[in-house]
């Protein structure tokens with residue numbers, strides 16, 4: 001599905017994020033930045049070992065040994081990926097009792113888009129952050145993701161934003177979320 005928002009393009013599609021030829025793809029990482037399963041593991045495998053090396057340097061210098069906080073972002077090169085850069089973010093781990101997780105998930109999308117804009121990138125591809133290992137309910141996550149992306153594109157000239165969904169089921173949920181928001 002392709003739609004135009006304020007001169008920008010929003011694309012929802014099924015596919016493998018590691019194959020996307022965007023200026024940047026977004027990694028649903030964890031705070032260690034040391035890789036993991038899911039899309040994080042796939043990105044590290046496809047990018048090659050230099051990606052882990054750059055992540056280690058960021059942990060040491062930029063983050064002074066600390067974890068990357070939930071909702072925050074850092075950028076590395078894409079190395080062997082078709083994408084030029086990888087923006088690493090940490091989605092919230094779903095819990096019934098936490099009240100700020102919607103805002104933290106929105107921050108992942110907003111901060112990734114803002115960093116891409118600051119770096120003068122014009123295309124970015126996202127996975128469905130937090131809806132795998134981090135168990136965020138996908139209907140809610142899709143609504144937050146689409147609303148945050150639309151709000152950003154309404155107020156910024158950016159370029160192309162792609163949501164890369166890993167299954168037809170996930171794709172259908174994101175399309176429905178878009179339709180509900182647009183009305």
Ligand code: AR6
Nearest residue numbers: 016017028030036037038039040042130131132133134166
């Ligand atoms: N392309 C696009 N989407 C993918 C791909 C791919 N190649 N592989 C998986 N997905 P997850 P999270 C989808 O678990 O919930 C990691 O271990 C997947 O089907 O990757 O944010 C990290 O290190 C799901 O829809 O990310 C963290 O510890 C979506 O990507 C933790 O998992 C997100 O699932 C982060 O959990």
